Amino acid sequence: MGHYIEVEPNVNVYVEDVGEGTPIIFIHGWPVSHKMFEYQQTELPKHGYRFIGIDLRGYGKSDAPWSGYDYDTMAADIHAVVTKLELTDAALAGFSMGGPIAIRYLSKYKENPISKLILLGAAAPIFTQRDEYPHGLEKSGVDDIISNLKADRQAMLKDFGGMFFHQEMSDAFNDWFLNLGLTATPHATIHSAEALRDEDGRVDLASVHVPTLILHGKHDEICPFEFTSFMNEGIAESTVVPFENSGHGLVFEEKEKVNHEIVKFLKG
Template structure:
């Protein structure tokens, strides 16, 4: 089931709600510059096992509206809070990948972990995002040749081999975003840090990170693990930045075990 939730006047977020009658709810927040569709290989499995899976496209990405403003952690976290409130979600697991993990961290701090019982961070872009050098290069490419930028992101994203058709599919996910929102998030990842948020996370937290990650170094996962109380770090030995696909069976099983 897909529908839109209004998060502010004139801005509607797309929500994919699979198995709404499931016993336990998992909310998925995608990474930059993708959409909820990146979690296809979780949505194939988890709803059939009784879980309600909710994928949210951030503003500016996927099927959501693409306003010119609102690309900061406060607004992005508030958008998630608005969706959670509109759907009257309770006691759910929040799963965030890459920038989605950073948004999830800020949600926990800004909204006191509202209705979140457990947190899962996958290759989270925190406590810092991109280095200034990487961000400026990506920004220049985004503003001048966004398809080239997205192709390079696709090529560095995975450790394991991906087929040409899969690469094309992944590439197209990134191009569904607006150019301006793609650029705005690069600036956010360059300029904002989330160190102060980590101590405010009080729920059990599972940190999953590929040891071959070329987008967000594995050392950042270790830093998260050191600073988030009641957290556990699981290295994925055969993954880059996409363990939800590269080691999807292991990932899905870990997620099930963690949720309980």
């Protein structure tokens, strides 16, 4: 079932809540929605898990205020949802931009019900290059993305989808995936790109004190596989599982392996 939760006055986020058992909260990436986890939503409840997919503010069915697309505010939104649902002993899974937001949530809210963390193609600890962090896009590359969003958002998102996958995807799938991105509010798409460009989550990693599974495509052109070495080094109890046949879209390209690794990790 789906329902709305008020995360701040007059701002509601949409939550898809399916199945019973141990809760797994899924945080999507830029610029899509919880619907990107279709193949987890259809599979994990069979194994006794409760799928909870949050549409971040500005995305999917959630409200889209003008501001609040920084990681701190997004983490506060997750906190509001988790508190309202009164979850216990839950797992938290973050894909791409959802990864550093999930980590920021654990860093900011020490009293939380999260017992395990899953990072999928995470844009963590930083999406853009910095001193002593030579991986990812240059900030100017994100500036170009933002300019293209303002000039022709539809074409930019189609090109972005083309970078997403290592495997050849069907035309029908590509149309569906593009539509997920087009459903997002334009200003949220731009403001979140600014957050991806500017946020630095390196100090957050040491705040993760739960077992962490890092799943990442070896051919990722958006969040390079090199990111995993920083996450693995910074998160004390973490394990990296490489996906040899995936780009950024590992939840689609090797969905059976993703689900297998998640279930194995949660049952372990």
